[in-house]
Amino acid sequence: MVDIEQPKKKAAGVPAVLSSFKFGFREMGPARTGKVFLKMNQDGGFDCPSCAWPDPDSKRKHAAEFCENGAKAVAWEATRKRVPRAFFADHSIDQLNQISEYELGKLGRITEPMLLRAGSDHYEPVGWDEAFHVVARHLQALDNPDDAVFYTSGRTSNEAAFLYQLFVRAYGTNNLPDCSNMCHESSGTALSRVIGSGKGAVTLEMLEEAELIVVVGQNPGTNAPRMLSHLEIAKKHGADIVSVNPLPEPGLMNFKNPQRPSGWIGKGTALADQHLQIRIGGDQALFLAVGHLLLRAEAAAPGTVVDLDFIKQHTSGFELYAKHNDELDWPAVELATGLTRAEIEEFTQRFIKSKATVICWAMGLTQHREAVATITEIVNVLLLQGNIGKRGAGPCPVRGHSNVQGDRSMGIWEKMPEEFLDKLDAEFAFTSPRDHGIDATDTVRRLRDGSVRVFFAMGGNFAMATPDTAVVHQGLRECDLTVHVSTKLNRSHTVTGREALILPTLGRTDHDRTPNGPQSVTVEDSQGAVHLSTGNLLPPAPELKSEIGIVCGIAALVVPEVGEIPWADFAADYSLIRHRIGRVADGYENFEERLRATGGFLLDHAARDRREFKTSDAKAQFSANDLSWLPTEPGRLLLQTMRSHDQFNTTIYGLQDRYRGIDGTREVVFVNPDDLAELGLKDGQRVDIVSEFAGVERRAAGYRLVSFPTARGCVAAYYPETNVLMSADDVAKGSNTPVAKGLTVRFEPAT
Missing domain, CATH: 3.40.50.740 (Rossmann fold)
Structure with a gap:
């Protein structure tokens, strides 16, 4: 039976706990469930086989150091079925x-x-x-x-x-x-070139000390739920948090931490201070604009916005970047991002106020044609304010599978x-x-x-x-x-x-x-x-x-x-x-x-620990990127593939996406209600999704339209089912990662 409800506005809390134990009991039985869950991510226990989010140190670990998806991953593996x-x-x-x-x-x-x-x-x-x-x-x-x-x-x-x-x-x-070739290869390619290491330059403690945290192209409530606990700590320390995503994700709206009493009976913690509902493929234009505004603010008040000492001592390419970014085509930026200039200016003011900024991202950035350029544009913004190699600051790619790094x-x-x-x-x-x-x-x-x-x-x-x-x-x-x-x-x-x-x-x-x-x-x-x-x-x-x-x-x-x-x-x-x-x-x-x-150790990271950059010139390198975005013709939309809340990578735990209100099916496509009206389509109608690339069409048949508050012109559907719409010849420049975000599609009546 298929049931479609309104999407949720809160994540975790009692429903997540109940879902975890219900799945555990079904697969393992009560005794085995308790034995397994209490050993997960603990000293002397086993590492969760799901996401790669780090564990707190021994002094700060909770007795239940796991999330709903981690619990499902473990129960799926430790099942009694043969x-x-x-x-x-x-x-x-x-x-x-x-x-x-x-x-x-x-x-x-x-x-x-x-x-x-x-x-x-x-x-x-x-x-x-x-x-x-x-x-x-x-x-x-x-x-x-x-x-x-x-x-x-x-x-x-x-x-x-x-x-x-x-x-x-x-x-x-x-x-x-x-x-990794299919997920964070773009991150490694970009970061290796501009800071000398393909790995992120942020620890858990640094994340919690940040004054501004930007979460771009990532849904931590589903894909790395334990991250929400550390965002909550940062929030309580006074951090601003901004979500940049075509879809509103409840984990960044309100988090009910099941490890705290307030997560059971309280209102939870509102995490995101601003949500930028960006158009698919518009992230590079967004950070190009932020860099432009930071440079303008510095010119208006010299020595107050940009860290010139850091730039002079530790970077190269700044003059070329600044000259390249001096003028900006604002109408193109607004078209590319789907955002107003006022929204982008408000976002930039948060950077100006912050003395320590972390930018996190996941596959919402890495699986675009311009993924590498987008990530280097993020690094540009961080470098402008010296936000690498200091407490509470740095680039933070959030990798998916447990030991992929x-x-x-x-x-x-x-x-x-x-x-x-x-x-x-x-x-x-x-x-x-x-x-x-x-x-x-x-x-x-x-x-x-x-x-x-x-x-x-x-x-x-x-x-x-x-x-x-x-x-x-x-x-x-x-x-x-x-x-x-x-x-x-x-x-x-x-x-x-x-x-x-x-x-x-x-x-x-x-x-x-x-x-x-x-x-x-x-x-x-x-x-x-x-x-x-x-x-x-x-x-x-x-x-x-x-x-x-x-x-x-x-x-x-x-x-x-x-x-x-x-x-x-x-x-x-x-x-x-x-x-x-x-x-x-x-x-x-x-x-x-x-x-x-x-009992474990932190690997050395020259850029993070000593501001040493193992690049071609031993400097962190600014990049000059031309504005790139994804225009569409009338009747065409941009598709992103994504996970449901009941899966990890290609493993499907159930047919429910609780936070998005879907139960009993995975053959749905989320569409903005204004786009449905413009296309003459109705919520619940069955269509074929047809992708278009290099003159070749690919088809995913029999999908149900779901009216959903995604960005205009943008639609979303679950992978791996919609991988049939992707081409092995459509890849990110520089990393060869298959493009799964920003596919040009149209709808046809279901065959």
């Missing part, structure tokens, strides 16, 4: 492919390796030895290692990620696409720097390839061309996470072998190569014990803090292997004579892996010792 071998015997690949993504995830944990043999239409159970030999047979048969692709999801631990990239490079390729630190990147590769070679006595590999978008293109022979995925759901869904599915089916290391079933397991393997693995919540005793892994959060993660649940089956055990088992067969790599020792003792990581990965020196001595 997928027995009889299920695979009863369901052919074609039948599995007819099961919805949501229903596949509900089936439970996979407990033994499953093989789809060439010519068969059913998975069958196999032993680990046979499974590993199947992978080895295919990889060793390739004439060119670059015909294989090795994908990584963000939930992989540091230790597993390090060994995975070591194995792949020992095999002879840099084809290491990961989920750690994966990159460990070498999961198709173009790792020479310095890293040189250290890797010296440590393990082999020569890693130097030709750059392919990222996620280029993987889609190569699947389209039919030139990928083996596709290996360490977690994730590549078949649904990427653009051009039909193209990806066809390309995967043309592979000789597809391999997925997973905890539960998803669409990627039903879109198979001629042979296919599902290799079940331990989850974050599972106790990991090797012949050397209990083991722990580590993760790096979105703000560069590293800590241990230790599962405490009995695994779903005694024969399950960890990701580390799977990588080592395969590598020992595929590259046994390459270098001096003790795969068996690594599989038995994870501290040996950390010792090697400490000798290779930047910032992880003396890894094991620092980890054990302090």
